[in-house]
Amino acid sequence: MKICGITRLADVEAAVAAGADALGFVFVPASRRSIRVETARDLVARVPAFVQAVALFADPSVDWVETVIDQVGPDLLQFHGSETGRFCRQFGRPYIKAVSADLDDEARRRIMQEHHTARGFLIDSHAVSGLGGTGHTFDWSRWPRDNGRDRRPWILAGGLSPENVTEAVATLSPYAVDVSSGVEEAPGIKSADKIHAFMRGVGHARDQH
Numbered sequence: 001m002k003i004c005g006i007t008r009l010a011d012v013e014a015a016v017a018a019g020a021d022a023l024g025f026v027f028v029p030a031s032r033r034s035i036r037v038e039t040a041r042d043l044v045a046r047v048p049a050f051v052q053a054v055a056l057f058a059d060p061s062v063d064w065v066e067t068v069i070d071q072v073g074p075d076l077l078q079f080h081g082s083e084t085g086r087f088c089r090q091f092g093r094p095y096i097k098a099v100s101a102d103l104d105d106e107a108r109r110r111i112m113q114e115h116h117t118a119r120g121f122l123i124d125s126h127a128v129s130g131l132g133g134t135g136h137t138f139d140w141s142r143w144p145r146d147n148g149r150d151r152r153p154w155i156l157a158g159g160l161s162p163e164n165v166t167e168a169v170a171t172l173s174p175y176a177v178d179v180s181s182g183v184e185e186a187p188g189i190k191s192a193d194k195i196h197a198f199m200r201g202v203g204h205a206r207d208q209h
């Protein structure tokens, strides 16, 4: 379970207390959840062992990614734009690639080949058509069920909330879920109550399994 768009220490603490596996920090200047490098560095220093700090980008410059790596020290990179595999690999860091739910099977497989070192793929509704994190779900029938022999994990994102996450996990059995808008009071301001409700929702789906 990843909670994305963290900008405050209180939200780091709430997400960790609720059992999040990963915390996302948005380094997309146009995003309403964009965080300054100095702030992110201080927050990442407070992330405990075994919880991953994820740095999120959308078509960044090489310099920007290197600055974030050097100054913030994320465990994992997440690319949301049209970055090539070569671009993502050059940093020598583990990364995941966001893929639009609009893509057909063949286009999706091409991206998986192109990103042959990606540690996983995140599917959401806005990866290609614009900025993500707007809280929109996609048609879950587009969830990738057949990726041939490629067993790398798929992460579900896009419009998840405490209200729909149980159904989403029970229906699709994703490797992980990633949420931002659905656990917020305002962009970049998380709600501890919603984070806990979201985690309970994931737990309910596991109980049904």
Ligand SMILES: O=C(O)c1ccccc1N[C@@H]1O[C@H](COP(=O)(O)O)[C@@H](O)[C@H]1O
Binding pocket: 004, 005, 024, 026, 028, 031, 032, 033, 034, 056, 057, 058, 080, 122, 124, 131, 132, 133, 134, 135, 136, 157, 158, 159, 160, 178, 179, 180, 181, 182
């Ligand atoms: O959160 C953002 O502002 C953002 C900006 C640019 C690309 C992706 C962004 N967020 C990611 O989008 C998905 C879905 O978020 P939501 O739950 O629908 O709000 C998630 O991976 C966010 O990390």
